[in-house]
Amino acid sequence: AAKDAGRNRLAVYSRPLGEAAERRLQLEQELRRALDRQEFVLHYQAQVDDQGRPQVMEALLRWQSPSRGLVLPGEFIPVLEDSGMIIEATRWVFREACRQARRWAEQGHALRIAVNLSPLDFRQADLAGTLLAILAEEQTPPDLLELEITESALLDAGEEVQRTLASLKAAGLPLLLDDFGTGYASLTYLQQFPFDGIKIDRQFVAGLPDSEHSVALVRGILTMARHLGLHVVAEGVSNERQAAFLRFNGCPSLQGYHYCRPQPPADIERDWPREVPGRRR
Ligand code: C2E
Ligand code: MG
Numbered sequence: 001a002a003k004d005a006g007r008n009r010l011a012v013y014s015r016p017l018g019e020a021a022e023r024r025l026q027l028e029q030e031l032r033r034a035l036d037r038q039e040f041v042l043h044y045q046a047q048v049d050d051q052g053r054p055q056v057m058e059a060l061l062r063w064q065s066p067s068r069g070l071v072l073p074g075e076f077i078p079v080l081e082d083s084g085m086i087i088e089a090t091r092w093v094f095r096e097a098c099r100q101a102r103r104w105a106e107q108g109h110a111l112r113i114a115v116n117l118s119p120l121d122f123r124q125a126d127l128a129g130t131l132l133a134i135l136a137e138e139q140t141p142p143d144l145l146e147l148e149i150t151e152s153a154l155l156d157a158g159e160e161v162q163r164t165l166a167s168l169k170a171a172g173l174p175l176l177l178d179d180f181g182t183g184y185a186s187l188t189y190l191q192q193f194p195f196d197g198i199k200i201d202r203q204f205v206a207g208l209p210d211s212e213h214s215v216a217l218v219r220g221i222l223t224m225a226r227h228l229g230l231h232v233v234a235e236g237v238s239n240e241r242q243a244a245f246l247r248f249n250g251c252p253s254l255q256g257y258h259y260c261r262p263q264p265p266a267d268i269e270r271d272w273p274r275e276v277p278g279r280r281r
């Protein structure tokens with residue numbers, strides 16, 4: 001069998017790879033080194049309340065590549081996912097977010113950090129145990145963090161995912177359903193899983209306030225969330241008209257380029273005033 005495997009392998013490598021496949025392989029190898037050499041950084045984008053005060057900072061992963069410059073997640077997350085490296089990347093992101101949350105708390109910034117999970121993270125045996133161990137190692141109170149989970153993570157989710165989310169929530173980590181409205185069964189997920197809030201996908205926000213369709217959908221989502229006791233963040237708020245509509249309709253939290261772009265932590269500390277503790281929701 002070993003011999004067969006060897007022969008197959010040879011056959012695979014002797015066939016010339018297409019140019020795209022070769023670029024992909026190259027990228028995958030560079031990402032492997034990037035993980036080992038710690039070339040990843042986190043930028044942070046604020047979620048603000050209706051007064052424009054920051055409540056939560058979403059951690060957004062960037063790759064500071066020596067040869068490519070600052071690379072955005074759209075270009076490398078799919079490769080991390082396909083290669084399985086995402087599991088290691090998520091651990092790094094979560095640990096880094098714990099450290100940052102503690103540093104900010106110590107400096108008097110009342111800021112919670114939101115971490116994005118990949119659907120692939122749920123394929124590992126004990127995601128909840130892994131994250132809770134990191135929290136404990138970094139001595140970070142769980143309510144300084146929250147988790148953003150996209151609907152695609154819940155597609156075909158079985159009891160295992162159910163248990164994972166229940167343990168994370170029981171440990172005190174708030175759970176937010178990311179890109180709300182873009183999945184196949186958004187409402188089912190809300191009924192089935194213990195979410196604390198939703199993030200309205202920016203495609204719905206983009207049509208505000210001129211598209212009747214977007215107006216109806218966003219109002220409907222806000223009303224439903226209020227009845228269910230769910231927190232709501234609107235994503236991709238990029239101008240004052242959108243912001244005004246959302247505030248007027250009682251959306252408690254807003255995020256987007258209108259308020260700020262994702263920034264390195266040093267810029268956050270420079271630009272945002274320290275909050276008195278206790279102001280955080
Ligand atoms: P997401 O979690 O939905 O994050 C929001 C994305 O929208 C971010 O892009 C953000 O920079 C961008 N954005 C924010 N405000 C605006 C706006 O007003 N207009 C527009 N056009 N865009 C806005 P980014 O940083 O490129 O991240 C893209 C996606 O990559 C994220 O979508 C998330 O799914 C994924 N991602 C980022 N960091 C991580 C991570 O640490 N782990 C995992 N698993 N995924 C991540
Ligand atoms: Mg997110």
Ligand code: MG
Nearest residue numbers: 178179199235
């Ligand atoms: Mg999102």
Ligand code: MG
Nearest residue numbers: 179201202235
């Ligand atoms: Mg999104």
